[in-house]
Amino acid sequence: MLAITLxxxxxxxxxxxxxVVGVDFGTLSGRAVVVRVRDGAELGTAVHDYSHGVVxxxxxxxxxxxxxxxxxxVPADYVDVLRTAVPQAVEAAGIAPExxxxxxxxxxxxxxxxxxxxxxxxxxxxxxxxxxxxxxxxWRHHAAQxxxxxxxxxxxxxxxxxxPRYGGLxxxxxxxxxxxxxxxxxxxxYAAMARWVEAADWIIWQLTGQYTRNACTAGYKGILQDGAxxxxxxxxxLNPAFATFVADKLDHPLSALGDRAGSLSAEAxxxxxxxxxxxxxxxxxxxxxxxxxxxxxxPGQMVAIMGTSTCHVMSGEALREVPGMCGxxxxxxxxxxxxYEAGQSGVGDIFGWFVKNQVPPAYHDEARERGLxxxxxxxxxxxxxxxxxxxxxxxxxxxxxxxxxVDHELSGVVLGQTLATKAEDxxxxxxxxxxxxxRVIVDGFTDAGVPVTELVIAGGLIKNRLLMQIYSDVTDxxxxxxxxxxxxxxxxxxxxxxxxxxxEDIRGAAAAMGSVQRHVxxxxxxxVDAYERLFLEYQELHDHFGRGGNDVMRRLRRFRREALxxxx
Ligand SMILES: Nc1ncnc2c1ncn2[C@@H]1O[C@H](COP(=O)(O)OP(=O)(O)O)[C@@H](O)[C@H]1O
Ligand SMILES: O=C(CO)[C@@H](O)[C@@H](O)COP(=O)(O)O
Numbered sequence: 001m002l003a004i005t006l007x008x009x010x011x012x013x014x015x016x017x018x019x020v021v022g023v024d025f026g027t028l029s030g031r032a033v034v035v036r037v038r039d040g041a042e043l044g045t046a047v048h049d050y051s052h053g054v055v056x057x058x059x060x061x062x063x064x065x066x067x068x069x070x071x072x073x074v075p076a077d078y079v080d081v082l083r084t085a086v087p088q089a090v091e092a093a094g095i096a097p098e099x100x101x102x103x104x105x106x107x108x109x110x111x112x113x114x115x116x117x118x119x120x121x122x123x124x125x126x127x128x129x130x131x132x133x134x135x136x137x138x139w140r141h142h143a144a145q146x147x148x149x150x151x152x153x154x155x156x157x158x159x160x161x162x163x164p165r166y167g168g169l170x171x172x173x174x175x176x177x178x179x180x181x182x183x184x185x186x187x188x189x190y191a192a193m194a195r196w197v198e199a200a201d202w203i204i205w206q207l208t209g210q211y212t213r214n215a216c217t218a219g220y221k222g223i224l225q226d227g228a229x230x231x232x233x234x235x236x237x238l239n240p241a242f243a244t245f246v247a248d249k250l251d252h253p254l255s256a257l258g259d260r261a262g263s264l265s266a267e268a269x270x271x272x273x274x275x276x277x278x279x280x281x282x283x284x285x286x287x288x289x290x291x292x293x294x295x296x297x298x299p300g301q302m303v304a305i306m307g308t309s310t311c312h313v314m315s316g317e318a319l320r321e322v323p324g325m326c327g328x329x330x331x332x333x334x335x336x337x338x339x340y341e342a343g344q345s346g347v348g349d350i351f352g353w354f355v356k357n358q359v360p361p362a363y364h365d366e367a368r369e370r371g372l373x374x375x376x377x378x379x380x381x382x383x384x385x386x387x388x389x390x391x392x393x394x395x396x397x398x399x400x401x402x403x404x405x406v407d408h409e410l411s412g413v414v415l416g417q418t419l420a421t422k423a424e425d426x427x428x429x430x431x432x433x434x435x436x437x438x439r440v441i442v443d444g445f446t447d448a449g450v451p452v453t454e455l456v457i458a459g460g461l462i463k464n465r466l467l468m469q470i471y472s473d474v475t476d477x478x479x480x481x482x483x484x485x486x487x488x489x490x491x492x493x494x495x496x497x498x499x500x501x502x503x504e505d506i507r508g509a510a511a512a513m514g515s516v517q518r519h520v521x522x523x524x525x526x527x528v529d530a531y532e533r534l535f536l537e538y539q540e541l542h543d544h545f546g547r548g549g550n551d552v553m554r555r556l557r558r559f560r561r562e563a564l565x566x567x568x
Pocket of ligand 2 (some may be wrong): 027
C-alpha cells in the first residue's frame with residue numbers, strides 16, 4: 001500500500017532500493033544510520049566519538065580551568081561525524097551512495113553555538129579561541145541558573161502569558177538564560193555574535209550552506225509561543241543591553257519539521273560521500289524525532305527516551321498547562337497536534353557517575369574477569385533484592401531537576417545508608433530514584449488532563465531489564481519498547497524521507513518505517529504495592545528539598561562557588 005505512495009523528489013516513482021541517512025548528534029558521539037525508505041530496514045550504522053567530548057573541566061586550547069556547572073563542546077567535532085560516521089555507515093550498508101535520496105539530523109537541545117553572519121563559530125576565530133563563552137554551550141551547561149532565576153522571577157511578576165506554556169518555569173538550559181549569561185559575562189563575545197544558533201540548525205547550515213530555524217527548538221527552548229517571543233520591554237527589564245536580543249540574535253523565519261531545509265551542498269557532499277543536491281531535512285531534536293520512530297504519533301502515547309538523560313515527549317489534541325513540564329508547542333512533535341515535553345536532566349549519567357566514582361575495585365575486577373560492564377555486575381546483584389530490601393531512598397538530582405521543579409542548583413541524595421550498605425544497594429536506589437522522577441512527571445500530566453495511556457521506552461537504557469521492570473512497577477504501566485536500537489537516528493532518517501518527498505507526512509513514514517513492541521514489561525502487582533510506599537517517601541523528600549522545606553542544596557552550591565573563587 002505504502003509503496004504506491006512512495007514518490008521521488010523528481011516525482012518519478014521511487015527506486016525500491018532508495019535509502020535515507022539519519023544522523024543523531026548525542027552528548028558524547030554522533031551516530032549515522034542508513035535506512036531503506038520503503039520499509040525502514042536499517043542497513044548500516046557507524047558511530048563517531050567526539051574527540052573533545054564534553055568540555056567541562058578545562059578549555060582544550062589553553063588548559064584554562066572552567067567554573068563549576070559549565071559544559072561546552074567544540075563544533076568541529078560535529079563536522080567530523082559527517083566526514084567519518086556517514087561514509088562508514090554507507091559502506092557498512094553496502095549500498096551505492098546514489099541510492100541515498102535524503103539526509104536528516106537530530107541534535108541534543110538546547111545546545112547553542114555563537115556564530116558570525118556566515119555561520120562560523122566564534123571559537124574558531126583566533127581572537128576568541130581562549131574565551132569559553134565563544135564555544136558551544138551544551139544542553140547540560142547549567143551555569144546560567146542565576147539568569148534563569150531572574151527570568152522566572154520577572155516573568156512571574158509581570159504575569160507573562162508564555163510562562164504557563166513552560167510549566168511555570170524557564171530552564172537554565174535554554175536559549176534566553178544562556179544568551180543572557182554570554183551578554184553579562186562576555187559582552188565582547190555577545191557583540192561579535194551575529195546569531196545565537198541551535199546546534200540542531202547549525203549542522204543543517206553546514207549541510208546546505210543556508211541558515212534555517214526549526215520550529216521545534218524555537219518553540220521549546222526559544223520561548224516562541226503563538227508567533228511571538230518575549231517582548232523587548234521584558235528583556236530590557238532583565239538587562240537594558242538584552243532588549244534587542246530577539247531582533248539581533250535570534251529571530252529568523254521558522255521551518256516546519258519534516259520540510260526540506262535545502263539541498264546537500266558540494267562541500268557537504270564531499271564530506272559525506274553522498275550525492276550533491278539530495279534533500280536535507282529541517283533540523284530536529286533527538287527526543288522529538290524518536291516519537292515517530294516508535295510509532296507513537298497519537299495522543300496519550302508518551303515516549304521516554306532514556307540515555308544519559310531522559311526526555312519525555314507526547315502529543316495531545318488539546319492545549320493544557322501542565323505544571324513543571326518543559327513545554328508545549330503547536331506541532332512541536334507531529335504537525336497538527338500539541339507536542340508536550342518533560343524530562344530528567346540526569347539518568348544514565350547518574351548511574352555512570354556512580355560506577356566511575358563510588359564502586360570498589362573488587363566490582364571492577366569481577367566485571368573485567370567476566371567480560372561484563374560494572375553496570376551489569378551491579379544490576380545482576382541488585383536484581384536479587386526484594387523491593388525495599390536495601391533500606392534506601394534516593395533523589396535523582398545529580399544533574400539538577402528540569403521537571404517539575406526546574407532547578408539546577410538541586411543535587412542528589414541517598415538516605416538510609418548504614419555500615420552494611422553495599423554498592424549494589426545504592427545503585428538500585430539510584431535506578432529507583434529515576435523511576436520515581438518519571439512517575440512524578442507521568443502523574444503531573446495525568447492530573448493536568450493530559451492522560452498518559454501508554455509508556456514507550458526508547459534509548460540506550462532499554463538494555464537494563466531490571467531498570468525497565470522497576471519503571472513498569474513504579475508507574476504501574478505496561479512498557480512498550482521501540483523496535484530500533486537507533487531510535488533518534490531512525491527518526492531523523494524518517495524526516496529525511498518526508499523531506500525527500502517519499503512520504504506525504506511523518507505519520508505515513510512512521511507507519512512504514514517505525515516499529516514498536518507492545519507491553520514488553522508489565523507491572524508485577526506485589527512490587528507495585530511495595531513501590532507505592534517508597535514513592536510516598538520519595539515525594540516527602542522531593543518536596544522538602546525541592547519546594548522550600550529546606551534550601552540547603554542551594555546554600556551548598558553557593559558555599560562551593562565561594563570556596564572555588566577563594567582558591568583562584
Ligand atoms: N547496563 C547499564 N545500565 C544502566 N545504565 C547504563 C548501562 N550501561 C550504560 N549505562 C549508562 O547509559 C548512558 C548512555 O546511554 P546512551 O543511550 O547510550 O547515551 P546517549 O544518551 O548519549 O544517547 C551512560 O550515561 C551510562 O552511564
Ligand atoms: O533536552 C533534550 C531535548 O529537548 C535532549 O537533547 C537532552 O536531554 C540530551 O539528551 P541525551 O541524554 O544526550 O540523549
